[in-house]
Amino acid sequence: MTVSSDLTEPRWLAAWSLEEGERRARARLRQAFGVEARHVWSAPGHLTIVGEYTDISQGVSLPAVIPHRTYVAAARRPDRVVRMATDLPDATGAYSPVWEGDLDSLLSRVDQNRWMAHPAGVLWALLERGYASTGMDLAFASCVPPSAGLSSSTALAAATALAANGLWGLALTTDITAVELAQVCIDAETDMAGGATAGLAQHAVLRCTPGQALHVDFAVDPPVATACPLTFAEYGLGLLVIDTGVAHADHDAVIRERVTQTRQAAQALGVDSIGALRTVPGGFARVEALDDPLLRKRARHVFTENERVELVRDELTGTAPAHERFVAVGKAMYRSHASLETDFDVSGDALNLAVDTAFKAGALGARLTGCGRGGSAVALVRRAQATGTAQAINAAFMQRALPRPAFGFF
Helix, strand or coil: CCCCCCCCCCEECCCCCHHHHHHHHHHHHHHHHCCCCCEEEEEEEEEEEECCCCHHHCCEEEEEEEEEEEEEEEEECCCCEEEEEECCECCCCCECCCEEEECCCHHHHCCCCCCCHHHHHHHHHHHHCCCCCCCEEEEEEECCCCCCCCCHHHHHHHHHHHHHHHHCCCCCCCCCCCHHHHHHHHHHHHHHCCCCCCCHHHHHHHHCCCCEEEEEECCCCCCEEEEEECCHHHHCEEEEEEECCCCCCCHHHHHHHHHHHHHHHHHHHCCCCHHHHHHCCCHHHHHHCCCCHHHHHHHHHHHHHHHHHHHHHHHHHCCCCHHHHHHHHHHHHHHHHHHHHHCCCCCCHHHHHHHHHHHHCCCCEEEEECCCCCCEEEEEEEHHHHHHHHHHHHHHHHHCCCCCCEEEEC
16 A cells, blocks of 8 residues: 555555654654654554543543554753754744743743644643653654544654653553553643543553553543454454544534533433443433433433443454454444434534445444544455545545545554
C-alpha cells in the first residue's frame, strides 16, 4: 500500500518504523538546538473499537492503539529552561517556531490555541505533583494524522510524560498500570490546553499494548484496565482507518454538552451515573421511561454502548467459531455508529458516508471513532478487501465533492 498521485486511488497514511521515527526526532533536536538526544520516547494514537462517550458516565470502553506514533527526542538541561520544537509546519509550510519558557512560568506562558500547551501542560502537571527537576530540550516528530480524531494531541502529551519520567528519573510505571502518567496527561489537557476529556484517550494511549485491545472500566477511579486479545490479523481481518479530512466542529463544546446531559439523565434516573445501571435489573426499561426525550436518547446511547462493549469483549475472548464471533463484533460496531448518530447526535455526512460505503463494500462492521462531527471512522474488513473498500470510499467522497479521505490499515 503506497501513496498514489492518482485521485481515483486511495491515499494511504504510512506509519513510520520505530527507527525512522527516532531518526526524525533526533534530527529535529539537532537542527533546532544543536544538541544530541539522550533518548527518544514515543506514544501512539488510538481508536475506539466500541465504547464511545461511555467514559463520561462511568461506563466501559474498548480502545486500541494504532501504529502511528509521536516521537520526542529529549536532552536534559542544567538550568530550568524548557525549549520545544516540532516538525509541524506553520502557515507558510516552514517548521513552527521554537517555543522557549521555564519550569517556573509554564502556566502563564501557554497560549491555549498552540500545540505546545499539551507538552508544557504535562511538565506543569508533574511539577504540581511535587516532581521537580531541571529543564529540558524537546523535539517532536509525528506520523499521527492531526485533527483526525486519532488522539494526536494525546500522543504528544503522552510522549512528553514518558520523556519527563525518563529524564527526571521518576520511575513511574509505563505499562498497563500507568495510571498516574495518564492522569498527568488528563490534567494537562483540561487545565492547561483548555480541552475536554474524561480520560479514555489518555488511558488508552499510555496503558494499551500494540496488537491488543484494552477493556477500560471507568466505574472506579483510577479506571481498571484489562488487556483483551485482538486476533483479527490471524483470521485475515484488519481495521481500516478512514480519515475523512473533515475537521472536528467544536468538539470540546460537544463533549462538555454531552457530559452535562448525561449527568442530568443520571439525576433524573436517581443514580450516580448511567454506568451504574449496568448492574441494575430493568435498567434499560428505566432509561426508556425517562420523560425528557433528549435525556432519554443520551442515556440510551451510554447504556446500550456499555452492553456492546461487554458483548465485543466476550466475542474477542470467546471460543465460538471465529467467523461467528467477528460477525457479532461487526454488528456491534454498526449499531454503535447508529446510536452515536441518532441518540448522541455526534456523527456527520462524511462519517455516515464512510460507514455506509464500507457496509456496501462488505465490511463486517464500521463506526465513527473519537468525538465525532468529523475526524475518522474505522471499519473491520477482510484483508483481501481492504484496498477495494478504500477505493469505494474514496470514489464516494469524490462523487459528493467531499475532501479526499486518507486510509490506514492494520
